[in-house]
Amino acid sequence: MTDASPLLQERDGAVLTVTLNWPEKRNPVSDPAMVDALCAAMEAADRDLGVHVVILTGAGKAFSSGGDLKAMQVPDTGGLRSARPAETRRNYRYGIQRLPMMFQSLEVPVIAAVNGPAIGAGCDLACMCDIRIASESARFASSFVKLGIVPGDGGAWLLQRVVGFAKASELALTGRMIEPEEALAIGLVSQVVPDGDLMSAARAVADMVAANPAYATRMTKRLLREAQDASLANILEISAGMQALAHATADNQEAIDAFVERREPVFRGE
Template identity: 45%
Template sequence: MTDSQANTETYVNVDTTIIPLPCLTDATLTLESRIATLTLDRHDVRNALTGTALVDDIVAVAEWVNRCDAVSVLVITGAGSAFSAGGNVKDMAERGGDFAGDVAEVAERYRRGIQRIPLALEAVEVPIIAAINGAAIGAGFDLANMADMRIASSRAKFGETFLNLGIIPGDGGAWFMQRQIGYQRAFELTLSGRVIDAVEAKDYGIVLEVAEPEALMERVMEHARKIAAQPPKATRLTKRLMKQAQQMELKPFLDVCAVFQGMCHNEPEHLEAVNTMLEKMANK
């Protein structure tokens, strides 16, 4: 992206309402039919998350989504041949950029840099779908695993390759992947550092579906449109429940369910949905 494109505020018209989009530097963002699509747009470096402004862009979009009631689904994909190549290996070799300094300096740079992504995406209130158009390597693989659903191009490759470079998954990948596919498989992929194709990723449960490259975004949008057609406030509450269910005991979780259900029953969208269903039943 050129300097003239950076930090330019844009707007979209949604249901006659003008909505400002966040200012992005190395990514693009669109909003249509309640679906926000974030495209990582540094294909010159295979959408590396370090040495670019992509960390700031991803965090800005995550925070914006939570403030924007016009969004029901967030899709994340990459421009070019890669979804994301993760860290910039040239910077690692030169001990520059995000990888410069002593232990304390590097640790602080991780906290203020790439580790902002998992915290921001874990807090996103709407469903996130990763459209994995190409290689998702290292932190790029971890970024994909931060989504709620993953649909991959048949050209996609996946690798938790940190150990191959003598480092560990510093962005939280060890936390996310074992929650997706279990400890044993996550352990093997992480310790071997091997790269797998989309078919094996589907067999492991890493991705939900594999599509041909030209059909990837349409398949992703089919899923996104189904979710976006659901009552939006109940959709956000449902995602919160799904996340909390991973961490709570049953009894306190049921208490949360009861409160959320009370909120839903008092929302106009609930009655609208009920009346729509009754009309369909009457017309059968």
Template identity: 45%
Template sequence: MSEVVLYDKQDRIVTITLNKPETRNALSKDLCEALVSAVRKADDDVGVSCVILAASGKSFSSGGNLHEIKAMTAEQNMTPLQIEQWYKTGIQQIPLAMADISVPVIAAVNGHAIGAGNDLATMCDMRIAGEDAIFAESFLRVGIIPGDGGAWLLPRLIGQARANQMLFTGEFIDAHKALDYGLVSEVLPGDKLLERARELAGMVVGLPPLAIRKTKELVRTAQSVTLKENLDQAALFQGVLQQLEDHQEAIDAILEKRKPVFRGK
């Protein structure tokens, strides 16, 4: 059996690929577990500075696995409490792992990103899309709600009005509308999608490794603190970063008009 999530590290870039094209990368239990494991593995590796999240086949992710969801009540007769625990120990581990990872994550979205697939894209720091990409918050179409953080994530990215329209209508939007909404930052031909993701990742890893992680932490915590608290955190980080060799190397390289060599020190 092939791996449901592929993990490939080259230089300081890890590419995590959803690999269940036969289900359009529906977020089944095994895929959720493998994805969380891959994200945690990348986060634990100090030799990683950027992650690309991609998908094999014609879809990024079709969302939750409807067969598994139906089986909860139709076959397994799960109680409300059991279903609650299923979410907490299953798919909800993905947004928690994505929130914890200390390096930037780039989503390369091809084809359908529907329901939980759309939410998975919103968990990433940067999102680029192929021209064939289709996005939707489709939970109401099957009589459920975003159980994976979509109601928290989407308004923060595209604003409450547009998020509400997607959430309450379940409408499908194409890549160019997603670009207009600010859900993605670039739209490219499908055959250029991974190439561009790797180019962006290369730009990230060309910067000082520790400063990358501190920037990610500063951006992440900014969502839940006051401006004063964020400024205090920034000052604290600067006090550390400006003592590092990489900071001096960056300045020297600019002044000497050469390419810097960063060592994570």
């Protein structure tokens, strides 16, 4: 545990940057204080229509080391591990497992700016985001097996939806670390940029997202998430309902008017 605030937040227009702020511990996400802070920050951003996109990154040299191994070394000393298996289950359920459930429920788009190693639950945290941009210092590993454990934070569900079943199986069963170039090749990230360009690259994508009508962006994000599990028939039904809502917005009318009048639209989030 550290006295530093788990997160830093900086709002610039419609873009909120959230930074994991325990660099001396390489930004673990298993601590209850970090889980609470992340859930609170993301849920607040989701409620605020003025926030069009969130950038998530890490302070220091790591994105996130995942679990705090020192806290897990001795059971019942503040980590997820307990001498009582039933209590360990509860620690996961009411601790780190809140993160994938929370991220899956968000409508505001989230961009992971992966500034360094994203290991174990840190890799899974990146997979919880919608877009991942890596610096040249980034490294990724689903390394749970190397510790004799399984991905207890939903990684078995998350990773294969990003890179496919075969590649997810290889990474999870070997636990090997991959370089950013391989992460790009398998679709784990969409860009690899020099370290000094990471935040500007993430901001460039964020600005492109934020420039679009907020209601349409959020409903599109929701549809993409629902489509991970729903049938085509169900997605078509949800899409029709959301399209009815979208057509009723002032921004939709403004977009059509601007196209016909050959001018740039002015969206107001209405």
